[in-house]
Amino acid sequence: MDPAPVRYAIRIHGHLGAAVLSAFPALVAQHLGADTVLTGLLDRSALFGVLAEVDALGLELLEISQLTPQRRSPKSGDSC
Amino acid sequence: MAPAAPHLIDRGDLLAALDRAAARKVTIISAPAGSGKTSLLRAWAYRSDQPHRFAVLQVQRDQRDAQQFWLALLTAVRHASGTASRGEAPAATPDFHERAMVDRVLSELAGHRGRLILVIDDLHELTSPEALAQLTRLLTNLPGNVHAVLTTRRDLPLRLHQLRLAGELAEIRAADLRFTERETRELLDASGIALSEAGATRLHQRTEGWAAGLRLAVISLAGHPDPERFVAEFSGSDRTVAEYLIAEMLDRQPDEVQQLLLRTSLLDRVNGELADLLTGRPGSEGILLELEDANAFVISLDPERTWFRYHHLFADLLRLELRRVLPEEVPVLHQRAAGWFIEHGQIVDAVRHTQAAGDWPGAARLLADHSFSLTLDGQTQTIQALLQAFPPGAGHPELALVHATVDLAQGRLGEAAAHLAVAETYTETAPPDRQRRLHVAVASLKLSLARRRGHFAGVLEQAKFLASPVSGQSDEDIALSSDLRVMALMNLGIVEAWSLGLPQAERHLREGAVLARRIGRPYLEVACLAQLGFASKIRPFAITRRRCQEAIALADRYGWGAEPIVAPALVTLAANSVWTGEFDEGERWLQRTERALQTDTGPGIRLLVHVASGMLQAGRGRRHEALEEFTAAEHLQSQLQGSHALANQVTGWLLATQARVGLPGEARASLAALDDERAGSGEMGNARAVICLAEGNPAAALVAVQDALDGTAPVIGYVTLVETHLLAGLAHRDLGDQRAANQAAEHALGLAEPDRLVLPFVMTGVENLLEALPRHATAHAALLTDILDVVHGLSLAAKVQSSLAQTEELSPSELRVLRYLPTNLSRPEIANELSVSVNTVNTHVRNIYAKLQARDRFSAVRRARELRLLSAGPMR
Numbered sequence: 001m002d003p004a005p006v007r008y009a010i011r012i013h014g015h016l017g018a019a020v021l022s023a024f025p026a027l028v029a030q031h032l033g034a035d036t037v038l039t040g041l042l043d044r045s046a047l048f049g050v051l052a053e054v055d056a057l058g059l060e061l062l063e064i065s066q067l068t069p070q071r072r073s074p075k076s077g078d079s080c
Numbered sequence: 081m082a083p084a085a086p087h088l089i090d091r092g093d094l095l096a097a098l099d100r101a102a103a104r105k106v107t108i109i110s111a112p113a114g115s116g117k118t119s120l121l122r123a124w125a126y127r128s129d130q131p132h133r134f135a136v137l138q139v140q141r142d143q144r145d146a147q148q149f150w151l152a153l154l155t156a157v158r159h160a161s162g163t164a165s166r167g168e169a170p171a172a173t174p175d176f177h178e179r180a181m182v183d184r185v186l187s188e189l190a191g192h193r194g195r196l197i198l199v200i201d202d203l204h205e206l207t208s209p210e211a212l213a214q215l216t217r218l219l220t221n222l223p224g225n226v227h228a229v230l231t232t233r234r235d236l237p238l239r240l241h242q243l244r245l246a247g248e249l250a251e252i253r254a255a256d257l258r259f260t261e262r263e264t265r266e267l268l269d270a271s272g273i274a275l276s277e278a279g280a281t282r283l284h285q286r287t288e289g290w291a292a293g294l295r296l297a298v299i300s301l302a303g304h305p306d307p308e309r310f311v312a313e314f315s316g317s318d319r320t321v322a323e324y325l326i327a328e329m330l331d332r333q334p335d336e337v338q339q340l341l342l343r344t345s346l347l348d349r350v351n352g353e354l355a356d357l358l359t360g361r362p363g364s365e366g367i368l369l370e371l372e373d374a375n376a377f378v379i380s381l382d383p384e385r386t387w388f389r390y391h392h393l394f395a396d397l398l399r400l401e402l403r404r405v406l407p408e409e410v411p412v413l414h415q416r417a418a419g420w421f422i423e424h425g426q427i428v429d430a431v432r433h434t435q436a437a438g439d440w441p442g443a444a445r446l447l448a449d450h451s452f453s454l455t456l457d458g459q460t461q462t463i464q465a466l467l468q469a470f471p472p473g474a475g476h477p478e479l480a481l482v483h484a485t486v487d488l489a490q491g492r493l494g495e496a497a498a499h500l501a502v503a504e505t506y507t508e509t510a511p512p513d514r515q516r517r518l519h520v521a522v523a524s525l526k527l528s529l530a531r532r533r534g535h536f537a538g539v540l541e542q543a544k545f546l547a548s549p550v551s552g553q554s555d556e557d558i559a560l561s562s563d564l565r566v567m568a569l570m571n572l573g574i575v576e577a578w579s580l581g582l583p584q585a586e587r588h589l590r591e592g593a594v595l596a597r598r599i600g601r602p603y604l605e606v607a608c609l610a611q612l613g614f615a616s617k618i619r620p621f622a623i624t625r626r627r628c629q630e631a632i633a634l635a636d637r638y639g640w641g642a643e644p645i646v647a648p649a650l651v652t653l654a655a656n657s658v659w660t661g662e663f664d665e666g667e668r669w670l671q672r673t674e675r676a677l678q679t680d681t682g683p684g685i686r687l688l689v690h691v692a693s694g695m696l697q698a699g700r701g702r703r704h705e706a707l708e709e710f711t712a713a714e715h716l717q718s719q720l721q722g723s724h725a726l727a728n729q730v731t732g733w734l735l736a737t738q739a740r741v742g743l744p745g746e747a748r749a750s751l752a753a754l755d756d757e758r759a760g761s762g763e764m765g766n767a768r769a770v771i772c773l774a775e776g777n778p779a780a781a782l783v784a785v786q787d788a789l790d791g792t793a794p795v796i797g798y799v800t801l802v803e804t805h806l807l808a809g810l811a812h813r814d815l816g817d818q819r820a821a822n823q824a825a826e827h828a829l830g831l832a833e834p835d836r837l838v839l840p841f842v843m844t845g846v847e848n849l850l851e852a853l854p855r856h857a858t859a860h861a862a863l864l865t866d867i868l869d870v871v872h873g874l875s876l877a878a879k880v881q882s883s884l885a886q887t888e889e890l891s892p893s894e895l896r897v898l899r900y901l902p903t904n905l906s907r908p909e910i911a912n913e914l915s916v917s918v919n920t921v922n923t924h925v926r927n928i929y930a931k932l933q934a935r936d937r938f939s940a941v942r943r944a945r946e947l948r949l950l951s952a953g954p955m956r
Contacts, residue, residue, distance in 0.1 A: 055113065056392065
């Protein structure tokens, strides 16, 4: 398991307002059509913290992707 | 759980699904926030034709404390069963045994008549892994009359495969909870909202049937001048459903309602007073009630509707909005809330809000002041969670004290000592207004630590601060220091009992118990009384027995009868029973002690258990088993720092038993290795005598016991001397002096009479000695008979504890005559023995028969035995 922070893109349905965005201070928001994409550098704990917040605020999660290619031989169990 | 508010529709299909599911064991409702789980459950529970009783627990936000969770569950079950008023309310304790607690819940559930529905709402908030594991056990072992319903936002690691395979698990998921288009229309109709078919469809599509979204929409739509336009705008917006609708809902509220909702959103729960404080305006209670009536996500928590909370989703969004529009207010609001909680003694909430306000030093001080009391409240895990919330940089030195308290509570003694050292260093340089409290706290913790480690000398040193008066301080000071004071008294008393300062021990333990009762700390009261039972062990046995039973009865009342704190009383009672030859009863008490000692509670109490077990085995003639127990006790003894009261007894019995099983050489070698002080004690003299007798040297045995007989050798108590006389008796017999042997035996019986000791006679193997004693010439015939019964393997029936109140008390002179009744002395002979007239004896005997309701000598003696009158303690 890699402890170092990784760049993630998290796609949420709908446009997030200022109040809800403030729940994700480590992430930058971009509108993509009817969705919002939150991007940022997150280690594993932070990632699951973000997911918990998405759950708590009743947001609809569409997609999570890792943006930075990690290493040549991908370890199993670490892709999202 | 309050009844469902109006305007919610009857979701018949789902209710029917719940009914069907209730035939199985467990239903899990797993769906995201705002899916309508709680509303559905409420509708189901309060349905007019609902026959079953409900026990409902809503798990607190971020519940990491397993004990708090189980206590709340137990309380809910008791409430539903109607047993809430029976016995004491379950209370949190510093020693928490999760398994035992779950067993308690299971038995409470099993005792419920009729079907019970156990609801655990918001289970995802339970973050304690141990609690989840035990919950799995609870669910797989539910009694047949109980059905459990769990709601959660995400699937949990509950291993319920067994139930699933057996078809005993029902699941309801998000897709099932979504409102259909038809249900959406029903909802609109029920709320009196006039919307076209197209409009309703659009609303349904936009919200995707999400319950929270629909409810929010309905709030805004009700009374809206142009519902179609609202829906059109809503559909056209890209904003997330929740945000859009909450914003709309808020806009529609009068300013005071908006302010109330925003400002109180940072609380986990709110009442009118608190809300007024945060809004700076009166009238909050009315607003809250109205909001609940309008079904606007405000829920009351008690039947009187004084406390409320908001739906979590709603509160979370409001909190974010608050931060956005009134950022500078947020820390102020937290501080105000903290102040209110401090005033109302709710320290955990106060600390949380102080932390949230960013006042780390303030939070540290609060926590440091109260962490001890909180551990006594059984909130150790909560304290740990609060500790973890401090950012690494803000390591305020007072936190060392908190760490030490938690370490101590959880048995990490080395770490506790390290943290205490840090705390102590800080105390010297702390601001003067903090110094006194910190000083007291540090001293108390050091005392607890010293006692746990068996550093007896250290304890006595630390107890100096107890001399300073408690008056002249603020009420809060007194309250805080009272907890510490009780613990200090208890620890001091324990140590004094162990180091033989017995009168002081009793005084301190009694003082501790009285103070504990006064400040409402029943757990500590039980602890002090149990230790007092142990400390009384050299008192007349009747007193010891009574004190132990008092402690155990109090513990049982609170449901702590199987907790380690009551172990000292249990084991003392066990030993007590064994001393008087009641081996079966002693064994029962020992078993109960073993059950109470599930976790390791240190060498001290385990030592006592081994000693009592050794005594029991010896009493039953199982010498090898006795040797094992005494050896184990000796081993534990060596782990204690500093000598303890029973040390010589343990070693003495160990050596004697070694000699008796045919290892006199080993015993002698160990004896030689002892220091002079120990070697010169009466107990060692006895051991030496046993060794000599085993080696066939009665003359040397007599020499060995001489000092004890003279009174020049120190003894732990008179029980040692009983053995001493018996050993002298055996030596005399072996040397051919039967008269001296009889005299010695008589002496021993005389000493043993008041408490009716049987064990020393059995252990020392004096059967022949006793049988040689002329029966008619002894004043202790009854005791002698009992001893011989035990020696011959007849167990003494457990004495019936008929209350003495049924019989009038016998006077001392009557008791003296009573003692002769078991013999075959005639009345003139008894009169002669007592140097009174025959008439006097006749009068006494008449009274004795009357008071004991006996017709003859035989039944009088039997009744006297039942009432333990033949050992009534010291003659007054």
